[in-house]
Amino acid sequence: MKYKGTENFSHSQPDRLGVLITNLGTPDSPTSSALRPYLKQFLSDPRVVEVPRFIWWFILNGVILNIRPSRSAKAYASVWTDEGSPLLAITKAQHSALASRCEAEYGEDVVVDFAMRYGNPSIDAAIDRLMAKGVRKVVVLPLYPQYCASTTASTFDAIASDFTSRRWIPELRFVTQYHDHPAYIRALADKVRDHWEKHGRADKLLMSYHGIPKRYLLNGDPYHCQCYKTSRLLAEALSLNDDDYMTTFQSRFGREEWLQPYTDETMKALPKNGVTSVQVICPGFSADCLETIEEIGEENREYFMHAGGKRYEYIEALNSDENHIDMLFSLIKQNLHGWSATHENSQRAERAKQLGATQ
Numbered sequence: 001m002k003y004k005g006t007e008n009f010s011h012s013q014p015d016r017l018g019v020l021i022t023n024l025g026t027p028d029s030p031t032s033s034a035l036r037p038y039l040k041q042f043l044s045d046p047r048v049v050e051v052p053r054f055i056w057w058f059i060l061n062g063v064i065l066n067i068r069p070s071r072s073a074k075a076y077a078s079v080w081t082d083e084g085s086p087l088l089a090i091t092k093a094q095h096s097a098l099a100s101r102c103e104a105e106y107g108e109d110v111v112v113d114f115a116m117r118y119g120n121p122s123i124d125a126a127i128d129r130l131m132a133k134g135v136r137k138v139v140v141l142p143l144y145p146q147y148c149a150s151t152t153a154s155t156f157d158a159i160a161s162d163f164t165s166r167r168w169i170p171e172l173r174f175v176t177q178y179h180d181h182p183a184y185i186r187a188l189a190d191k192v193r194d195h196w197e198k199h200g201r202a203d204k205l206l207m208s209y210h211g212i213p214k215r216y217l218l219n220g221d222p223y224h225c226q227c228y229k230t231s232r233l234l235a236e237a238l239s240l241n242d243d244d245y246m247t248t249f250q251s252r253f254g255r256e257e258w259l260q261p262y263t264d265e266t267m268k269a270l271p272k273n274g275v276t277s278v279q280v281i282c283p284g285f286s287a288d289c290l291e292t293i294e295e296i297g298e299e300n301r302e303y304f305m306h307a308g309g310k311r312y313e314y315i316e317a318l319n320s321d322e323n324h325i326d327m328l329f330s331l332i333k334q335n336l337h338g339w340s341a342t343h344e345n346s347q348r349a350e351r352a353k354q355l356g357a358t359q
């Protein structure tokens with residue numbers, strides 16, 4: 001059989017709505033042997049590395065996968081917790097909070113699940129679980145506030161690719177971005193204000209986003225614009241002047257030019273320009289992960305302090321904060337709007353009620 005079917009379907013079973021939250025993914029353990037398949041899947045994605053496949057195959061398999069797994073494993077080991085990878089642990093907490101909120105609002109009509117674009121738990125397995133529970137309409141919410149082909153469109157590709165193997169595909173709504181959603185901006189602003197209340201203010205607030213090759217922007221990717229818009233809206237919400245904040249891009253990979261200004265070079269330059277205290281927030285990361293905890297929390301702190309900085313504070317991601325869950329729940333509600341779970345059943349119940357009233 002070529003296409004996966006729905007087993008044991010019965011006409012009386014209720015149709016349900018599904019919500020699938022996704023994030024990037026993470027290795028199963030902080031070891032070289034777990035990093036290798038994770039990095040291979042991630043870096044083989046043509047949405048991530050837009051280089052002719054033939055050339056890239058040799059670079060990836062001949063160079064990168066021989067060097068990077070052990071280097072990255074060390075970095076992952078430094079952030080690993082008793083619950084495993086921070087990204088996975090936080091995504092689990094976000095999922096469980098959102099599942100509770102949906103259960104309170106919709107009962108059994110809505111099923112919430114989560115998946116990772118690369119590694120585990122996989123998107124295919126999550127869609128299997130949703131289909132087995134009778135989900136016929138699904139909202140996919142990738143937890144990337146800013147649209148980027150490398151992340152958002154790649155998640156769409158994985159969903160679409162999964163559907164090519166199914167006989168009965170569900171109706172689909174796919175959230176492509178929420179970078180300017182008022183509740184998201186409010187949640188970020190509250191997070192900064194809370195930090196200010198506890199620690200006071202610094203000379204500058206740095207808003208650091210994951211970078212992408214500049215070529216992707218020139219070829220029409222809206223990611224750069226959406227990052228700048230998030231920064232502007234956050235600055236407005238905090239009544240900041242232009243000099244009070246800065247947008248930068250981190251996590252460069254490879255040799256070509258990426259979006260500038262680079263976070264690491266900025267950190268090295270700021271103290272020389274008289275800025276000796278900074279607070280850093282990463283609005284593009286919905287959950288803390290290697291790139292925030294290690295790269296921003298540790299690596300860039302060192303660059304800044306080494307260059308003469310006096311005070312450096314990382315403001316954590318929104319993670320499973322109540323504000324963030326409220327915001328994501330309102331996004332889910334907006335996207336479920338107009339969809340009824342047991343449409344036929346409720347029509348049947350309505351008809352029965354009407355019949356009862358006329359008899």
Ligand SMILES: C=CC1=C(C)c2cc3[nH]c(cc4nc(cc5[nH]c(cc1n2)c(C)c5CCC(=O)O)C(CCC(=O)O)=C4C)c(C)c3C=C
Pocket residue numbers: 024025026027047048049068072085087144148150151210211212213251253284285288289290291
């Ligand atoms: C938030 C959005 C992200 C964009 C945009 C993005 C683009 C992008 N990333 C790489 C290469 C790597 N990224 C890695 C880790 C990583 N990236 C994101 C998010 C975005 N990436 C997250 C959340 C994480 C952390 C995952 C975790 O387990 O905590 C890595 C792996 C780590 C390492 O080996 O350094 C690589 C590699 C490219 C090339 C790219 C755009 C083209």
Ligand SMILES: [Fe+2]
Pocket residue numbers: 210251
């Ligand atoms: Fe990345």
Ligand SMILES: [Fe+2]
Pocket residue numbers: 251290291295
């Ligand atoms: Fe990094």
